[in-house]
Amino acid sequence: xxxxxxxxxxxxxxxxxxxxxxxxxxxxxxxxxxxxxxxxxxxxxxxxxxxxxxxxxxxxxxxxxxxxxxxxxxxxxxxxxxxxxxxxxxxxxxxxxxxxxxxxxxxxxxxxxxxxxxxxxxxxxxxxxxxxxxxxxxxxxxxxxxxxxxxxxxxxxxxxxxxxxxxxxxxxxxxxxxxxxxxxxxxxxxxxxxxxxxxxxxxxx
Amino acid sequence: xxxxxxxxxxxxxxxxxxxxxxxxxxxxxxxxxxxxxxxxxxxxxxxxxxxxxxxxxxxxxxxxxxxxxxxxxxxxxxxxxxxxxxxxxxxxxxxxxxxxxxxxxxxxxxxxxxxxxxxxxxxxxxxxxxxxxxxxxxxxxxxxxxxxxxxxxxxxxxxxxxxxxxxxxxxxxxxxxxxxxxxxxxxxxxxxxxxxxxxxxxxxx
DNA sequence: ATTTTTGCACTGACTAGTCAGTGCAAAAAC
DNA sequence: GTTTTTGCACTGACTAGTCAGTGCAAAAAT
Numbered sequence: 001x002x003x004x005x006x007x008x009x010x011x012x013x014x015x016x017x018x019x020x021x022x023x024x025x026x027x028x029x030x031x032x033x034x035x036x037x038x039x040x041x042x043x044x045x046x047x048x049x050x051x052x053x054x055x056x057x058x059x060x061x062x063x064x065x066x067x068x069x070x071x072x073x074x075x076x077x078x079x080x081x082x083x084x085x086x087x088x089x090x091x092x093x094x095x096x097x098x099x100x101x102x103x104x105x106x107x108x109x110x111x112x113x114x115x116x117x118x119x120x121x122x123x124x125x126x127x128x129x130x131x132x133x134x135x136x137x138x139x140x141x142x143x144x145x146x147x148x149x150x151x152x153x154x155x156x157x158x159x160x161x162x163x164x165x166x167x168x169x170x171x172x173x174x175x176x177x178x179x180x181x182x183x184x185x186x187x188x189x190x191x192x193x194x195x196x197x198x199x200x201x202x203x204x205x
Numbered sequence: 206x207x208x209x210x211x212x213x214x215x216x217x218x219x220x221x222x223x224x225x226x227x228x229x230x231x232x233x234x235x236x237x238x239x240x241x242x243x244x245x246x247x248x249x250x251x252x253x254x255x256x257x258x259x260x261x262x263x264x265x266x267x268x269x270x271x272x273x274x275x276x277x278x279x280x281x282x283x284x285x286x287x288x289x290x291x292x293x294x295x296x297x298x299x300x301x302x303x304x305x306x307x308x309x310x311x312x313x314x315x316x317x318x319x320x321x322x323x324x325x326x327x328x329x330x331x332x333x334x335x336x337x338x339x340x341x342x343x344x345x346x347x348x349x350x351x352x353x354x355x356x357x358x359x360x361x362x363x364x365x366x367x368x369x370x371x372x373x374x375x376x377x378x379x380x381x382x383x384x385x386x387x388x389x390x391x392x393x394x395x396x397x398x399x400x401x402x403x404x405x406x407x408x409x410x
Numbered sequence: 411a412t413t414t415t416t417g418c419a420c421t422g423a424c425t426a427g428t429c430a431g432t433g434c435a436a437a438a439a440c
Numbered sequence: 441g442t443t444t445t446t447g448c449a450c451t452g453a454c455t456a457g458t459c460a461g462t463g464c465a466a467a468a469a470t
Contacts, residue, residue, distance in 0.1 A: 010439075010444070028327050032237035035429060046446045048432090053444095057430065117322040120381045122233050131386075155401075161387065162379060162398040169378020170371050176325045177370040181336075185367070193367040196360075200405010215419070240455060251421040256457065258419090 015053055017043040019064050027110035030117065031061060062126045065118075068111040069133040075100045076140045090148030094198060097141065098171055099191050105175040106187055116172060138164050170194060220258055222248040224269055232315035235322065236266060267331045270323075273316040274338040280305045281345045295353035299403060302346065303376055304396050310380040311392060321377060343369050375399060 007015075021043035025034045036057050040047045054060040079100035083093035105112045119130060141164040148154040171194060178190050212220075226247035230239045241262050245252045259265040284305035288298040310317045324335060346369040353359040376399060383395050 008440080008443080014445080029329070030235055030237050030326065032235055036431080037429075046448090047430095048434095048447075049445055051431070113325045116325065117235075120318045120321065120385050121235065122385075124234065158401060159394065159398045162383070162390070162395060163402065165382040165386075166375050166379040166399055166402055169382070170375040173374020173378060174367060174371040177374070178367070180325050180327075181370075182366065189364065190367060193364045194371055196363060197368065197371055197402065213418080219419080241457080242455075252456095253421050253458085254419075257421095262456070 011053065014043075014045060014049060015063075017045060018050060018053065018060065019067060022060060022064055023068070023108075023110045023114060026061065026064075027113040027117075058125050062129045064111075065115070065126060065129055065133055068108065068115065069137055071108070072101075072104050073137050073140060075104050076137065080140065080144055090144055090151065090153050091199070093144050094141075094148070094167070095195055097144065098167075098194050098198065099187075101168075101171045102175050102187055102191055102194075105172070105179070109176075109179050112172065112176060116176065138168060141167060167198070170197065216258065219248075219250060219254060222250060223255060223258065223265065224272065227265060227269055228273070228313075228315045228319060231266065231269075232318040232322075236262075263330050267334045269316075270320070270331065270334055270338055273313065273320065274342055276313070277306075277309050278342050278345060280309050281342065285345065285349055295349055295356065295358050296404070298349050299346075299353070299372070300400055302349065303372075303399050303403065304392075306373075306376045307380050307392055307396055307399075310377070310384070314381075314384050317377065317381060321381065343373060346372060372403070375402065 018039065022034070022039045025038055025042060036050055037047060039060075040050050050057075050060065054063065076097050079096040080093045083096045088096075118124070118126070119134060121127065138161075142160050145154065145158070145160050145164055149156055149158065149160070174190060174194055178185055223244060227239070227244045230243055230247060233239075241255055242252055244265075245255050255262075255265065259268065281302050284301040285298045288294075288301045293301075323329070323331070324339060326332070343366075347365050350359065350363070350365050350369055354361055354363065354365070379395060379399055383390055
Protein backbone atom coordinates (compact mmCIF):
# COMPACT_ATOMS: atom_id res chain seq x y z
CA UNK A 1 0.00 0.00 0.00
CA UNK A 2 2.96 2.32 0.57
CA UNK A 3 6.01 1.48 -1.52
CA UNK A 4 4.98 3.93 -4.19
CA UNK A 5 6.01 6.69 -1.84
CA UNK A 6 7.75 8.30 -4.76
CA UNK A 7 9.46 10.87 -2.58
CA UNK A 8 12.01 9.38 -0.26
CA UNK A 9 12.75 10.95 3.07
CA UNK A 10 16.05 12.06 1.71
CA UNK A 11 14.54 13.84 -1.24
CA UNK A 12 12.01 15.51 0.97
CA UNK A 13 14.78 16.84 3.16
CA UNK A 14 16.64 18.21 0.14
CA UNK A 15 13.50 19.88 -1.12
CA UNK A 16 12.87 21.41 2.28
CA UNK A 17 16.37 22.90 2.29
CA UNK A 18 15.71 24.34 -1.15
CA UNK A 19 12.37 25.86 -0.13
CA UNK A 20 13.94 27.38 2.91
CA UNK A 21 16.75 28.91 0.89
CA UNK A 22 14.51 30.08 -1.92
CA UNK A 23 11.88 31.70 0.24
CA UNK A 24 14.32 34.03 1.96
CA UNK A 25 16.17 35.01 -1.16
CA UNK A 26 13.06 35.58 -3.25
CA UNK A 27 11.38 37.57 -0.50
CA UNK A 28 14.37 39.86 -0.32
CA UNK A 29 15.16 40.24 -3.98
CA UNK A 30 12.20 39.06 -5.97
CA UNK A 31 11.93 36.02 -8.22
CA UNK A 32 13.83 37.29 -11.23
CA UNK A 33 16.65 38.83 -9.27
CA UNK A 34 17.31 35.59 -7.43
CA UNK A 35 19.59 33.14 -9.22
CA UNK A 36 19.44 29.39 -9.08
CA UNK A 37 23.11 29.36 -8.15
CA UNK A 38 22.37 31.47 -5.10
CA UNK A 39 19.54 29.22 -4.02
CA UNK A 40 21.68 26.12 -4.40
CA UNK A 41 24.56 27.68 -2.52
CA UNK A 42 22.42 28.87 0.38
CA UNK A 43 20.81 25.43 0.59
CA UNK A 44 24.26 23.86 0.62
CA UNK A 45 23.49 21.76 -2.41
CA UNK A 46 24.86 21.38 -5.93
CA UNK A 47 23.10 23.18 -8.73
CA UNK A 48 22.39 19.91 -10.48
CA UNK A 49 20.41 18.82 -7.44
CA UNK A 50 18.01 21.68 -7.94
CA UNK A 51 17.28 20.38 -11.41
CA UNK A 52 17.15 16.80 -10.25
CA UNK A 53 14.36 17.78 -7.83
CA UNK A 54 12.49 20.43 -9.82
CA UNK A 55 12.11 20.77 -13.51
CA UNK A 56 12.73 24.51 -13.51
CA UNK A 57 13.20 27.56 -11.33
CA UNK A 58 9.56 28.47 -11.94
CA UNK A 59 8.35 25.07 -10.83
CA UNK A 60 10.36 25.28 -7.64
CA UNK A 61 8.67 28.59 -6.96
CA UNK A 62 5.17 27.32 -7.65
CA UNK A 63 5.65 24.37 -5.31
CA UNK A 64 6.85 26.82 -2.70
CA UNK A 65 3.67 28.84 -3.07
CA UNK A 66 1.49 25.78 -2.74
CA UNK A 67 3.39 24.56 0.27
CA UNK A 68 3.29 27.90 2.09
CA UNK A 69 -0.36 28.71 1.53
CA UNK A 70 -1.17 25.17 2.55
CA UNK A 71 0.41 25.82 5.92
CA UNK A 72 -1.52 29.07 6.34
CA UNK A 73 -4.84 27.49 5.43
CA UNK A 74 -4.34 24.67 7.92
CA UNK A 75 -3.47 27.14 10.63
CA UNK A 76 -6.54 29.32 9.98
CA UNK A 77 -8.80 26.31 9.85
CA UNK A 78 -7.38 24.97 13.11
CA UNK A 79 -8.09 28.28 14.83
CA UNK A 80 -11.67 28.22 13.59
CA UNK A 81 -12.20 24.59 14.61
CA UNK A 82 -10.75 24.98 18.06
CA UNK A 83 -12.96 27.96 18.77
CA UNK A 84 -15.99 26.03 17.61
CA UNK A 85 -15.09 23.00 19.73
CA UNK A 86 -14.91 24.95 22.90
CA UNK A 87 -18.23 26.58 22.07
CA UNK A 88 -17.01 30.04 21.14
CA UNK A 89 -18.93 32.44 18.92
CA UNK A 90 -18.11 32.97 15.27
CA UNK A 91 -16.80 36.43 16.00
CA UNK A 92 -14.46 34.88 18.53
CA UNK A 93 -13.41 32.48 15.82
CA UNK A 94 -12.58 35.42 13.55
CA UNK A 95 -10.57 36.92 16.33
CA UNK A 96 -8.65 33.70 16.80
CA UNK A 97 -8.06 33.54 13.08
CA UNK A 98 -6.56 37.00 13.17
CA UNK A 99 -4.24 35.78 15.89
CA UNK A 100 -3.40 32.68 13.87
CA UNK A 101 -2.71 34.81 10.81
CA UNK A 102 -0.41 37.06 12.78
CA UNK A 103 1.34 34.03 14.24
CA UNK A 104 1.89 32.61 10.77
CA UNK A 105 3.32 35.86 9.49
CA UNK A 106 5.51 36.10 12.54
CA UNK A 107 6.89 32.64 11.90
CA UNK A 108 7.19 32.91 8.14
CA UNK A 109 7.66 36.58 7.35
CA UNK A 110 9.64 35.87 4.21
CA UNK A 111 6.91 33.75 2.73
CA UNK A 112 4.34 36.41 3.42
CA UNK A 113 6.41 39.10 1.73
CA UNK A 114 6.84 36.99 -1.30
CA UNK A 115 3.18 36.09 -1.46
CA UNK A 116 2.01 39.67 -1.28
CA UNK A 117 4.56 40.77 -3.82
CA UNK A 118 3.31 38.27 -6.37
CA UNK A 119 -0.38 38.05 -5.67
CA UNK A 120 -1.70 40.87 -7.80
CA UNK A 121 0.66 40.61 -10.72
CA UNK A 122 -0.74 39.75 -14.07
CA UNK A 123 0.85 37.93 -16.95
CA UNK A 124 3.09 35.75 -14.89
CA UNK A 125 3.56 32.06 -15.25
CA UNK A 126 2.30 31.12 -11.80
CA UNK A 127 -0.74 33.40 -11.89
CA UNK A 128 -3.21 30.52 -12.01
CA UNK A 129 -1.50 28.65 -9.19
CA UNK A 130 -1.79 31.77 -7.08
CA UNK A 131 -5.44 32.23 -7.83
CA UNK A 132 -6.29 28.75 -6.59
CA UNK A 133 -4.15 28.99 -3.55
CA UNK A 134 -5.47 32.40 -2.57
CA UNK A 135 -9.05 31.25 -2.87
CA UNK A 136 -8.28 28.36 -0.55
CA UNK A 137 -7.18 30.70 2.22
CA UNK A 138 -9.88 33.34 1.76
CA UNK A 139 -12.55 30.65 1.65
CA UNK A 140 -11.82 29.71 5.25
CA UNK A 141 -12.58 33.28 6.32
CA UNK A 142 -15.64 33.49 4.10
CA UNK A 143 -17.09 30.35 5.62
CA UNK A 144 -16.84 31.68 9.14
CA UNK A 145 -18.33 35.01 8.07
CA UNK A 146 -21.19 33.19 6.39
CA UNK A 147 -21.89 31.11 9.48
CA UNK A 148 -21.80 34.22 11.61
CA UNK A 149 -24.39 35.89 9.40
CA UNK A 150 -26.57 32.79 9.47
CA UNK A 151 -26.71 32.63 13.22
CA UNK A 152 -27.28 36.36 13.54
CA UNK A 153 -23.94 37.34 14.98
CA UNK A 154 -23.17 39.54 12.01
CA UNK A 155 -25.38 41.84 9.96
CA UNK A 156 -26.96 40.36 6.86
CA UNK A 157 -25.90 43.43 4.99
CA UNK A 158 -22.22 42.62 4.96
CA UNK A 159 -20.65 41.71 1.68
CA UNK A 160 -18.97 38.42 2.46
CA UNK A 161 -16.30 38.21 -0.24
CA UNK A 162 -15.35 41.85 0.09
CA UNK A 163 -15.29 41.75 3.87
CA UNK A 164 -13.21 38.59 3.85
CA UNK A 165 -10.73 40.19 1.48
CA UNK A 166 -10.60 43.35 3.58
CA UNK A 167 -10.00 41.38 6.77
CA UNK A 168 -7.25 39.34 5.22
CA UNK A 169 -5.71 42.51 3.83
CA UNK A 170 -5.90 44.28 7.12
CA UNK A 171 -4.05 41.48 8.86
CA UNK A 172 -1.52 41.04 6.09
CA UNK A 173 -0.58 44.66 5.79
CA UNK A 174 -0.67 45.44 9.49
CA UNK A 175 1.57 42.46 10.17
CA UNK A 176 4.06 43.29 7.45
CA UNK A 177 4.20 46.88 8.61
CA UNK A 178 4.70 45.67 12.12
CA UNK A 179 7.65 43.51 11.06
CA UNK A 180 9.16 46.12 8.82
CA UNK A 181 8.60 49.34 10.67
CA UNK A 182 7.81 48.61 14.32
CA UNK A 183 9.34 45.22 15.10
CA UNK A 184 9.55 46.09 18.79
CA UNK A 185 5.78 45.75 19.22
CA UNK A 186 4.48 42.45 20.54
CA UNK A 187 2.09 40.14 18.75
CA UNK A 188 -0.51 40.90 21.40
CA UNK A 189 -0.25 44.62 20.73
CA UNK A 190 -0.90 44.11 17.07
CA UNK A 191 -3.62 41.61 17.73
CA UNK A 192 -5.52 43.88 20.05
CA UNK A 193 -5.33 46.82 17.64
CA UNK A 194 -6.82 44.68 14.90
CA UNK A 195 -9.32 43.06 17.21
CA UNK A 196 -10.57 46.49 18.19
CA UNK A 197 -11.17 47.32 14.53
CA UNK A 198 -13.02 44.06 14.03
CA UNK A 199 -15.28 44.70 16.99
CA UNK A 200 -15.99 48.27 16.01
CA UNK A 201 -14.48 49.53 19.21
CA UNK A 202 -12.57 52.20 17.34
CA UNK A 203 -15.21 54.84 17.26
CA UNK A 204 -16.96 55.86 20.42
CA UNK A 205 -15.45 54.78 23.71
CA UNK B 206 20.26 84.54 -16.30
CA UNK B 207 16.82 83.15 -16.98
CA UNK B 208 16.66 79.74 -18.70
CA UNK B 209 15.85 78.38 -15.22
CA UNK B 210 13.57 76.01 -17.01
CA UNK B 211 16.23 73.36 -16.76
CA UNK B 212 13.93 70.68 -18.13
CA UNK B 213 12.57 71.53 -21.52
CA UNK B 214 9.02 70.74 -22.50
CA UNK B 215 10.33 68.10 -24.82
CA UNK B 216 12.26 66.32 -22.09
CA UNK B 217 9.34 66.44 -19.74
CA UNK B 218 7.14 64.83 -22.34
CA UNK B 219 9.70 62.10 -22.96
CA UNK B 220 9.98 61.39 -19.25
CA UNK B 221 6.21 61.18 -18.95
CA UNK B 222 6.12 58.62 -21.74
CA UNK B 223 8.79 56.61 -19.96
CA UNK B 224 6.96 56.67 -16.63
CA UNK B 225 3.80 55.58 -18.29
CA UNK B 226 5.49 52.70 -20.06
CA UNK B 227 7.52 51.62 -17.02
CA UNK B 228 4.66 51.62 -14.56
CA UNK B 229 2.57 49.16 -16.54
CA UNK B 230 5.40 46.82 -17.38
CA UNK B 231 6.86 46.75 -13.88
CA UNK B 232 3.45 46.23 -12.32
CA UNK B 233 2.88 43.24 -14.55
CA UNK B 234 6.29 41.65 -14.43
CA UNK B 235 8.23 43.16 -11.56
CA UNK B 236 11.30 45.36 -11.68
CA UNK B 237 13.93 42.78 -12.54
CA UNK B 238 11.88 40.98 -15.13
CA UNK B 239 11.24 44.21 -17.01
CA UNK B 240 13.97 45.17 -19.44
CA UNK B 241 15.04 48.65 -20.35
CA UNK B 242 14.54 47.70 -23.99
CA UNK B 243 10.91 46.89 -23.33
CA UNK B 244 10.34 50.17 -21.54
CA UNK B 245 11.94 52.10 -24.36
CA UNK B 246 10.00 50.26 -27.00
CA UNK B 247 6.65 50.74 -25.28
CA UNK B 248 7.43 54.43 -24.81
CA UNK B 249 8.31 54.68 -28.51
CA UNK B 250 11.80 55.89 -27.78
CA UNK B 251 15.33 54.60 -28.29
CA UNK B 252 17.13 52.88 -25.48
CA UNK B 253 19.74 55.60 -25.31
CA UNK B 254 17.03 58.09 -24.51
CA UNK B 255 16.26 56.26 -21.30
CA UNK B 256 19.86 56.78 -20.25
CA UNK B 257 19.87 60.32 -21.46
CA UNK B 258 16.99 61.07 -19.11
CA UNK B 259 17.80 58.83 -16.15
CA UNK B 260 21.11 57.70 -14.88
CA UNK B 261 20.00 54.10 -14.44
CA UNK B 262 17.05 51.75 -14.52
CA UNK B 263 16.90 51.97 -10.73
CA UNK B 264 16.78 55.76 -10.78
CA UNK B 265 13.93 55.76 -13.24
CA UNK B 266 12.06 53.48 -10.88
CA UNK B 267 12.73 55.59 -7.81
CA UNK B 268 11.50 58.72 -9.54
CA UNK B 269 8.40 56.83 -10.49
CA UNK B 270 7.78 55.88 -6.85
CA UNK B 271 8.21 59.43 -5.66
CA UNK B 272 5.91 60.74 -8.33
CA UNK B 273 3.15 58.20 -7.66
CA UNK B 274 3.07 58.38 -3.88
CA UNK B 275 3.11 62.16 -4.19
CA UNK B 276 -0.14 61.96 -6.12
CA UNK B 277 -1.70 59.66 -3.52
CA UNK B 278 -0.70 61.85 -0.60
CA UNK B 279 -2.14 64.93 -2.22
CA UNK B 280 -5.38 63.13 -2.89
CA UNK B 281 -5.72 61.86 0.70
CA UNK B 282 -4.90 65.26 2.11
CA UNK B 283 -7.45 66.93 -0.15
CA UNK B 284 -10.16 64.54 1.05
CA UNK B 285 -9.31 65.34 4.66
CA UNK B 286 -9.23 69.09 4.07
CA UNK B 287 -12.49 69.22 2.18
CA UNK B 288 -14.28 67.31 4.91
CA UNK B 289 -12.87 69.67 7.53
CA UNK B 290 -13.88 72.75 5.52
CA UNK B 291 -17.46 71.75 5.29
CA UNK B 292 -17.47 71.01 9.02
CA UNK B 293 -17.53 67.22 8.88
CA UNK B 294 -16.32 65.01 11.71
CA UNK B 295 -12.94 63.32 11.72
CA UNK B 296 -14.56 59.95 11.21
CA UNK B 297 -16.27 61.35 8.16
CA UNK B 298 -12.87 62.53 7.02
CA UNK B 299 -11.52 58.98 7.38
CA UNK B 300 -14.43 57.74 5.37
CA UNK B 301 -13.71 60.26 2.63
CA UNK B 302 -10.07 59.25 2.68
CA UNK B 303 -11.06 55.65 2.13
CA UNK B 304 -13.03 56.81 -0.87
CA UNK B 305 -10.12 58.87 -2.12
CA UNK B 306 -7.78 55.90 -1.69
CA UNK B 307 -10.11 53.68 -3.65
CA UNK B 308 -10.40 56.32 -6.34
CA UNK B 309 -6.65 56.55 -6.63
CA UNK B 310 -6.26 52.79 -6.92
CA UNK B 311 -9.03 52.73 -9.49
CA UNK B 312 -7.26 55.32 -11.58
CA UNK B 313 -3.73 54.00 -11.15
CA UNK B 314 -4.04 50.28 -10.53
CA UNK B 315 -0.65 49.53 -12.01
CA UNK B 316 1.13 51.92 -9.74
CA UNK B 317 -0.58 50.44 -6.71
CA UNK B 318 0.40 46.91 -7.65
CA UNK B 319 3.97 47.92 -8.06
CA UNK B 320 4.03 49.81 -4.78
CA UNK B 321 2.64 46.92 -2.78
CA UNK B 322 4.95 44.46 -4.43
CA UNK B 323 8.03 46.44 -3.50
CA UNK B 324 7.09 47.96 -0.16
CA UNK B 325 8.14 45.20 2.17
CA UNK B 326 11.19 43.93 0.42
CA UNK B 327 14.46 44.25 2.21
CA UNK B 328 17.94 44.72 0.82
CA UNK B 329 16.88 46.57 -2.25
CA UNK B 330 18.38 49.73 -3.60
CA UNK B 331 15.28 51.87 -3.32
CA UNK B 332 14.35 50.76 0.21
CA UNK B 333 15.10 54.12 1.75
CA UNK B 334 13.13 56.00 -0.88
CA UNK B 335 10.16 53.77 -0.16
CA UNK B 336 10.40 54.30 3.57
CA UNK B 337 10.19 58.04 3.20
CA UNK B 338 7.44 57.93 0.68
CA UNK B 339 5.33 55.47 2.68
CA UNK B 340 5.63 57.53 5.83
CA UNK B 341 4.38 60.55 3.91
CA UNK B 342 1.16 58.79 3.01
CA UNK B 343 0.55 57.04 6.34
CA UNK B 344 1.20 60.28 8.22
CA UNK B 345 -1.87 61.84 6.66
CA UNK B 346 -4.02 59.08 8.11
CA UNK B 347 -2.27 59.22 11.47
CA UNK B 348 -2.91 62.93 11.76
CA UNK B 349 -6.62 62.55 11.25
CA UNK B 350 -6.74 59.65 13.73
CA UNK B 351 -4.88 61.75 16.29
CA UNK B 352 -7.29 64.66 15.86
CA UNK B 353 -10.21 62.30 16.21
CA UNK B 354 -8.86 60.97 19.48
CA UNK B 355 -8.19 64.50 20.75
CA UNK B 356 -11.73 65.65 20.18
CA UNK B 357 -13.21 62.48 21.64
CA UNK B 358 -14.56 60.96 18.43
CA UNK B 359 -12.33 57.92 18.81
CA UNK B 360 -11.29 55.97 21.86
CA UNK B 361 -8.05 57.01 23.52
CA UNK B 362 -7.08 53.38 23.62
CA UNK B 363 -6.45 53.01 19.93
CA UNK B 364 -2.89 52.55 18.79
CA UNK B 365 -2.51 55.25 16.20
CA UNK B 366 0.38 53.96 14.07
CA UNK B 367 -0.94 50.43 14.05
CA UNK B 368 -4.49 51.48 13.29
CA UNK B 369 -3.33 53.75 10.50
CA UNK B 370 -1.31 50.93 8.97
CA UNK B 371 -4.23 48.54 9.30
CA UNK B 372 -6.63 50.99 7.64
CA UNK B 373 -4.28 51.64 4.77
CA UNK B 374 -3.75 47.92 4.38
CA UNK B 375 -7.42 47.19 4.44
CA UNK B 376 -8.07 49.66 1.65
CA UNK B 377 -5.06 48.60 -0.38
CA UNK B 378 -5.77 44.90 -0.29
CA UNK B 379 -9.51 45.18 -0.65
CA UNK B 380 -9.06 47.43 -3.67
CA UNK B 381 -6.49 45.23 -5.35
CA UNK B 382 -8.65 42.20 -4.76
CA UNK B 383 -11.58 44.06 -6.18
CA UNK B 384 -9.65 44.91 -9.33
CA UNK B 385 -8.17 41.48 -9.71
CA UNK B 386 -10.97 39.18 -8.69
CA UNK B 387 -14.27 41.04 -8.76
CA UNK B 388 -13.85 43.89 -11.24
CA UNK B 389 -17.60 44.01 -11.85
CA UNK B 390 -18.24 45.55 -8.43
CA UNK B 391 -18.64 49.32 -8.26
CA UNK B 392 -16.46 51.66 -6.27
CA UNK B 393 -19.45 52.43 -4.07
CA UNK B 394 -19.91 48.75 -3.23
CA UNK B 395 -16.34 48.45 -2.11
CA UNK B 396 -16.48 51.73 -0.27
CA UNK B 397 -19.53 50.80 1.71
CA UNK B 398 -18.12 47.42 2.70
CA UNK B 399 -15.01 49.11 4.05
CA UNK B 400 -16.95 51.95 5.61
CA UNK B 401 -19.02 49.41 7.51
CA UNK B 402 -15.86 47.89 8.94
CA UNK B 403 -14.58 51.32 9.95
CA UNK B 404 -17.81 52.18 11.74
CA UNK B 405 -18.02 48.85 13.51
CA UNK B 406 -21.28 48.07 11.84
CA UNK B 407 -20.13 44.56 11.03
CA UNK B 408 -21.14 42.94 14.25
CA UNK B 409 -24.55 43.71 15.67
CA UNK B 410 -27.47 43.75 13.25
C1' DA C 411 21.24 86.93 -46.37
C1' DT C 412 24.13 83.08 -45.98
C1' DT C 413 27.18 80.17 -43.70
C1' DT C 414 29.06 78.23 -39.57
C1' DT C 415 28.88 76.93 -34.88
C1' DT C 416 26.75 75.42 -30.63
C1' DG C 417 24.10 72.62 -27.64
C1' DC C 418 20.31 69.78 -26.69
C1' DA C 419 17.73 65.59 -27.33
C1' DC C 420 17.85 61.47 -29.17
C1' DT C 421 19.57 57.10 -31.68
C1' DG C 422 20.85 52.22 -32.07
C1' DA C 423 24.70 49.14 -32.72
C1' DC C 424 27.88 47.30 -29.64
C1' DT C 425 30.27 45.47 -25.32
C1' DA C 426 30.99 42.90 -21.40
C1' DG C 427 28.76 40.34 -18.49
C1' DT C 428 25.04 37.30 -16.38
C1' DC C 429 22.22 33.33 -15.85
C1' DA C 430 18.90 29.29 -16.68
C1' DG C 431 19.51 25.12 -17.95
C1' DT C 432 22.45 20.85 -19.74
C1' DG C 433 25.56 16.78 -19.73
C1' DC C 434 28.00 13.54 -17.57
C1' DA C 435 31.09 10.72 -14.85
C1' DA C 436 32.10 9.70 -10.31
C1' DA C 437 30.80 9.39 -5.49
C1' DA C 438 27.61 8.73 -1.69
C1' DA C 439 23.50 7.17 0.37
C1' DC C 440 20.05 3.96 0.76
C1' DG D 441 22.21 -2.18 -7.55
C1' DT D 442 19.33 1.72 -7.54
C1' DT D 443 18.48 6.35 -6.33
C1' DT D 444 20.21 10.65 -5.27
C1' DT D 445 23.69 13.96 -5.06
C1' DT D 446 27.99 16.15 -6.50
C1' DG D 447 31.20 18.94 -9.15
C1' DC D 448 32.20 21.27 -12.96
C1' DA D 449 32.60 22.70 -17.54
C1' DC D 450 29.79 24.54 -21.08
C1' DT D 451 26.22 26.92 -23.99
C1' DG D 452 23.31 30.20 -25.85
C1' DA D 453 20.03 33.55 -24.99
C1' DC D 454 19.44 37.76 -22.93
C1' DT D 455 20.52 42.52 -20.81
C1' DA D 456 22.31 46.94 -18.44
C1' DG D 457 24.80 50.35 -19.77
C1' DT D 458 27.97 52.90 -23.31
C1' DC D 459 29.32 55.73 -27.04
C1' DA D 460 30.09 57.73 -31.54
C1' DG D 461 27.20 59.88 -34.26
C1' DT D 462 22.60 62.23 -36.26
C1' DG D 463 18.97 65.89 -36.64
C1' DC D 464 17.62 70.22 -35.77
C1' DA D 465 16.78 74.84 -34.32
C1' DA D 466 18.59 78.96 -32.59
C1' DA D 467 22.56 81.91 -32.17
C1' DA D 468 26.90 83.89 -34.01
C1' DA D 469 29.85 85.06 -37.53
C1' DT D 470 30.54 86.35 -42.08
